[in-house]
Amino acid sequence: MGKFAKEFAKGLILSNPVFVLALGLCPTLAISTSIDNALGMTLAVLIVLLGSNIIIAAIRNYVPNITRIPIFIVIIATLVTVVNLIFHAYLPATYEALGIFLPLVVVNCIILGRAEAFASKNPVIHSIADALGITVGFMLALLMISFIRQVLGTGGLSVFGHDLFSLPVLRDHPIAIFILPYGAFLVIGLLMGLFRRTGVMKSE
């Protein structure tokens, strides 16, 4: 069980997919405009990454080395199709909000990266821990970025239609740049710098 906990914890900070490995940047930047989108994307990544890690770890001894990448991609693409159909049927609002980035989970480097670097070499149980840890690390990064962008860009926070709070001055004069695409680059760049300055993560 110790190994399980270790594989889980490593995804949170030491190899955080977004801030340290800089993987999966496209969806991170694109959908981090609100907490709702961040949670929707996390759910999609969780289902696909967990599924692909389990399947790939289970068949890892039967997959010929030379054709492994196409096999992994077909497995991942099938899981993404399933997630797309589920979201379309049960979470139509999230499906609309994520738009093109839901099918683009296929080419999210996090998923193929974990399949290649971890699941294809480790047993199923450790691959589950790895998937969960990476997803939680991805979720933390997404939530942090979307929280900052939503609060500064709209002057308040509302999650799934519930207004949690709104700030006095910002409510009337939100800083629109944080909601716009350029704000995403700015927030991630500053957060990465902050983490390195405070020593949470290593500088280059």
Add this chain to the structure above:
Amino acid sequence: MSELVAIFLGMVLINNFILVRFLGLCPFFGVSKQLGSAISMGVAVTFVMAIASLATWLIRNYILIPLDIEYMHIVIFILVIATLVQIIELFIKKTNLGLYFSFGIYLPLITTNCAVLGITLINATQDYSFSSSIVAALGGGLGFTLVLAIMSGIREKLELANTPKSMKGLPIAFIIAALLGLAFVGFSGII
């Protein structure tokens, strides 16, 4: 014709693939350290985007829609792109070995570039005609190449600048991308 021009300009300058749509960020931060490799990467991606748009348009309109299996488009598109990249890799290896080695690892990695799958999905969701799809792919690719080239020019100079230690590398690249994006807002009024 004016519709095609609008799509083209929109793809290159207004809805730029990197700065506004956030597609193809991995090569954007990975390959944008030298001008030369940035431009060859941009050209390769543009080429694959155009060929992939052509192939997926034909497959979608003559196979997927008539058979009513459009929900399979993610699996089909990614397989088409992976196959195309493999064929192009073999072709370049046979015809121009120097170019093949200058691309190195980035050529097979084009398969997992969101910009390529992105353009085929955009074409599908917008229901673009055949000519619009190709023009959109070329515009998107050109916009990608343009921003990649600008970024690599800035980063070459940045090597000599006195950046704070904790901002070196990726963090400062993100900040520059934000400023570059703000500059591109100026184009939004042209169509």
